[in-house]
Amino acid sequence: MASTSTAPTANPTSWPALNSGERGALRELLIHGPMPRAEIARRLGMSRTSLTRVTRELMEHGLVAEGTAEPNGAAGRPGELLHIRPRGRSFLGVNLTADRLYAAVTDLEARVLASHDEALDSETVEDVIAQVGRVRERLVEGRPDVAAAGIALAGDVATSTGRQVVVESPFLGWHRIALADLAEQRLGVPVATENDVRCLTAAEHWFGVGAGFESMALITVGVGIGFGLVVDGKVVTGGHGKAGRLDHLPIDRDGPLCEYGHRGCVTAFLPNAAIVGALRTPGLDYEAVVALARTGDPAAVRAFRDAAYALGILVSTLANTFDPEKIVITGEGVPVAELARPAMDSAIAATLHPTATPVTIDIQPFEFTEWARAAAVLAIRDCLQF
Template identity: 35%
Template sequence: MMEPNGDDTMLTESHEALAREVLIHGPIGRSALGPRLGLSPASLTRLAKPLLERGLFIELDEASTGSVGRPVRPLDINPDLGDFIGLKITGDSVYAVLTNTRAVIVDERELPLLSTEPSAVIELLTTLIRDIATLAPAPLAGVGVSLGGAVDDNGRVLRAPFLGWSNVDLAAPLTEACGVEVTVENDVVALVEAERWFGAGRGRSGFSVITIGAGVGYGLVIGGESVHTREAGVGLGGHIPLDPTGPLCPEGHRGCSSALLTSVGMCAQVQGALGRPVDYDEVLTLATNADPVAVAVVDAAARGLGRLIALAANLTMQPTVVLAGDGIGLWGIADDRIRIAAAADRDPLAQPLEILVDDIGFGAWARGAAAVAIQASIARLTGAVTFP
């Protein structure tokens, strides 16, 4: 972050709320900010003053609104505040992105994970962070790491089955090694935060998030805030029954979301019928080219995803659903079938479904990690005398 200019005004949660609104919705005029935060013009001016003086905010050139009165000078986040790195750990690789303050991806790369020993993973992440930091146009302001598993508030990985980890401290050694604050979060939680602040859900007060890929993830935003629970890393979306006649998942559940929707489940069905290995992209290509086995698998997945979308909307009473993840290619070839299946499980009097798609693919996971680092950077303003 930029160095403060000497103003020692104590920053509060109100300053954090203002910074968050400008970050998410800026450039934005004071007349729009006031009602969003429930602030009078005088209070808004008072809160914005130290953030302008310290360089967190900038005022853009005056613009006329077409109404009588002085032209407005919208507030925005200073683009020179810093850059962020997001890293997503899988069972066999680490995917990294460099982003600006609004989680726009500037650069990206992927490295194989040759060992899942915590010390080896920390060494690889440290090297990757240092290498990517040299590409950052602005100073590095924070790093986020996401992975499938349960993570506590201190960045300790309580459980990550795909890595064989239990009670591994990840944030502290990375922060010490890299000299920059590192935030560790469950991958679905991080992706939901990215969608809420910067992605498809931006500006919406409530929506569900469904991720498909190697697994099936689920998140929820209500009243503009993410629903946080210690069960976020348990994978509660992974075994919802969707088709009583469907295939079995490895845990013996027939027609559950993991059996129908994961890349692993879909590939297993196709390669079992063809008698040879196939990857997810080939399954989609075969289905596009009318291969009967792949078409049947994709049709079943489309119906299952449609049913899962309807379930999410019906049970949460949030008609907006965001789809994301590295398996989002399914939507690209079967969106019509997904929409039909989702509509079939909705009451005719219910509000129409709004299905939003984040088509970044695998990069969405790493961008999610960067997003929680950005959030942590803004949160550190609360009660602070100076910026970090």
């Protein structure tokens, strides 16, 4: 039997001012799904009376609603489930690469409502922000405006004197840019900025295969190698805005050189360009080498085998060092884990500590829209001050 949902008194597009209890209850429902009031109160260490006030406010803001009743295992009235109202607000996510802008608008549960990508007009901060503004207007045309926005990019992002600053973004050539402040002036809504891999890690932790886990690691494979980590339910951020770097972990001291002159490191084997370069054949791109490997071309198979072995070393290093409950592998370079899985598994078996718990690996298919969706998750998390 379904209970009657309480209609919100208003449905503004702006994000409301929430207290810590309201933010906590909303986080529980976002991460763990619908649940009875009693369970939310237990998780938050809150009295039923206090939680009643909290949920009433959230319902009035149009963020949660009552759902289907479910038996509570005891005699008496069944527990009523509270759940998120996904369309209660929407969020803009933008991912910036060296030459392209990916954008998505999501609902409160990070489901993509609209997406768009286009080439960057220029790399200047002013032009990029103006372009983000135009894309936002295009995506929200005919629908309610967004409550907040997130911008993700490759590079180091840190908080300095209360301001988010892009310390360095090598692809765009940016240094010490207060991107969030500048974008907020143009968009007129709260804006958060973050490293793209940390955004993707957070998205998988709240709304993906890592939901409900207290610890997980994420590896992105593609143009570069990215790494994100969740410990005690929180995405790890280094002291200087770094996302964590394992891309130059030594693999083979007799291996090829990477662009920085390191011999036989992960970057010398695993990125897309390293796999293409291993064939030493002009005119090939990554997709062509993947196609060759699928047909059994010896050089392509060997390049993917070497790359997969390096990926396996990276996985076992994370497992030995942090003991995460799950390791997620994703990115446009995930074919390496599909085409040469035995080589990856062999490397893990050879280097995993004898007493370590077996590694749980989740290989996720990837589309570039995921980066933009992850930036929208950044906006959601920032609204919840998490």
